[in-house]
Amino acid sequence: MGLELKKEAINAAVSNLQLRTKAFINGKSVNSVSGETFATVNPANGKTFAEIASCDEKDVELAVKAARKSFESGCWSKMPPAERKKIIFKFCDLMEEHEAELALLDCLDAGKPIFDCVTIDAPETIECIRWHAEAGDKLLDTISPTGSSNLSLIVREPMGVVGIIVPWNFPAQMTAWKIGPALATGNSIILKPAKLTSLSAILMAELAAEAGIPDGVFNVLPGPGSTVGKALGMHMNVNMVAFTGSTEVGRTLLGYSSQSNLKRIILELGGKSPQVVMADADLDITAENAVSAAFWNMGENCSCGSRLIVHKSVKDELVKKMVKILKTWPVGDPLDPDTRFGPMVEEPHMEKVLSYIEAGKAEGAELVMGGNRVLEETGGYFIEPTIFDECNNKMKIAAEEIFGPVLSVIPFETEEEAVAIANDTEYGLASSLYTRNVNAAHRIARAIRAGTVSVNCFSEGDMGAPFGGFKESGFFGRDKSIYAHYQYTEMKAIWMNLED
């Protein structure tokens, strides 16, 4: 059941919330082997609201054993896909029954506005898992052409035991992007949520078990990346790790793979996404979308459009329109249904973002809006939406991923210059382009080196559109779409001699 976006309904749901805080191994909620826990904090007030089982290498051992056993037994991996689909649909139905809880957990844990959690995160999480379940029994294997004395089958099989490591910015949704295709294709999974936001992942595993996903197929190990994540990456009996997070940790995972069993690693990483605005763009449409691109989810968004590359002739007017829109985005308590802008996820991250704002000022960028910590009296980690004008790509704020509400505005004069600035980055995750000229739209969309180019909007497309990065924004990874689905399978050739 969804959550009504009214204060009374939200407050009632918070007081009825029963937090699930244990690890989930082999179909059971368990304490960590060490018995250790860690605190999870609500970033809107700085207060601890739950203690969560803190796993380490010993728990990884237990989970890998359980996952391997379930995989080899065939209880899930060899189940007819249409049967798997029924069970995953049941899992989705249960998530729908618990949709209010799913939305609230990410709101409390990550400081995301409840409005976003209710209208986007929770429903899209469920939709994604359903989409992959639906695909599971629709995809055909192939037969390659041979003479009549041979048969050449090309089949896809699940990878085996799959480690899944996710970040904190869209806790349930990033989890869904991975577990949806991994489960639908018959793998057994071990999910490590980000320490800052473990609660929705634990709920999902418990509901999956209730739906009938067999023991050992879906395990969750809350705990630090440096122990749980590393142990998964280094494990000789894990066949694949699917990761979303920073480029730095992604690089480390490739190292773990090379030092262990050459497990498949797929990476969805950071970004410094350009929004290119041509002189002929519709500035009202652009302003609405450019504000969302840069500031939705407080800029804690891998596809955050943090560089506004705008034609000199329309720059001032566009920035003025954006400031006007941003003034209608209330900053405040994420549990308030009117709030569009919550806190940073934790204090150290807030400090990091503030240090970028200081760097922007020191480098001579022109502060147009924001730039401060606000609502300090709440104990929360709030920063105002911040716009710097007159930036260039050499400035730290325009070159590095800030992962916060800081937009760099960079003027240009020619199309060639705009494309060069857009591509002058080691990242290549997402981008947007605004123009009314269809020829320019095609030309520039092809010229931008990024996994997604959205034209006259800020969008990653629907579930059918793949999402992932060029350059240092990714490594073979595509989430969503049928391409994500295939990633969790191995391709096998079966060559048969039919001669008597």
Ligand code: NAP
């Ligand atoms: P992060 O620091 O890289 O953490 C991501 C996950 O990796 C967390 O679960 C973390 O565990 C774990 N981890 C840390 N060290 C590890 C290690 N040595 N071995 C294995 N796992 C390890 O990233 P973040 O700060 O959570 O998220 C922000 C980043 O994610 C940004 O760069 C953003 O652009 C990127 N992102 C990308 C996408 C995409 O689709 N491309 C989507 C969302 C976010 P802890 O619990 O200890 O933190």
Ligand code: MG
């Ligand atoms: Mg938290």
